[in-house]
Amino acid sequence: MLTLARRSPQGRLCRYDLGKLVQGTVGLVEARLAKRGIGLSRQVDGMCECLCNKESVEQTILNVILNAADAVSGLTAPEIRIVAECDDR
Numbered sequence: 001m002l003t004l005a006r007r008s009p010q011g012r013l014c015r016y017d018l019g020k021l022v023q024g025t026v027g028l029v030e031a032r033l034a035k036r037g038i039g040l041s042r043q044v045d046g047m048c049e050c051l052c053n054k055e056s057v058e059q060t061i062l063n064v065i066l067n068a069a070d071a072v073s074g075l076t077a078p079e080i081r082i083v084a085e086c087d088d089r
Contacts, residue, residue: 013051018084019044021054025061038069039079048086
């Protein structure tokens with residue numbers, strides 16, 4: 001995810017709360033996943049800020065979720081879990 005975010009020359013790098021980026025991106029696909037019977041849970045504890053290009057990170061999160069959906073479709077109880085942990089850096 002970091003590699004993709006670094007490669008994007010467009011836009012400025014700013015501090016964003018990763019939890020809010022995940023929440024906003026999940027909102028785009030949550031209904032579609034539910035229609036496919038795929039569960040989605042997320043856990044982002046506390047404030048998890050990162051210096052990034054917002055659009056690149058959102059696109060990366062979206063791609064990971066859609067790839068995960070393809071990978072779990074066809075399973076008995078398909079579920080995607082998003083977990084973000086932050087350290088002091």
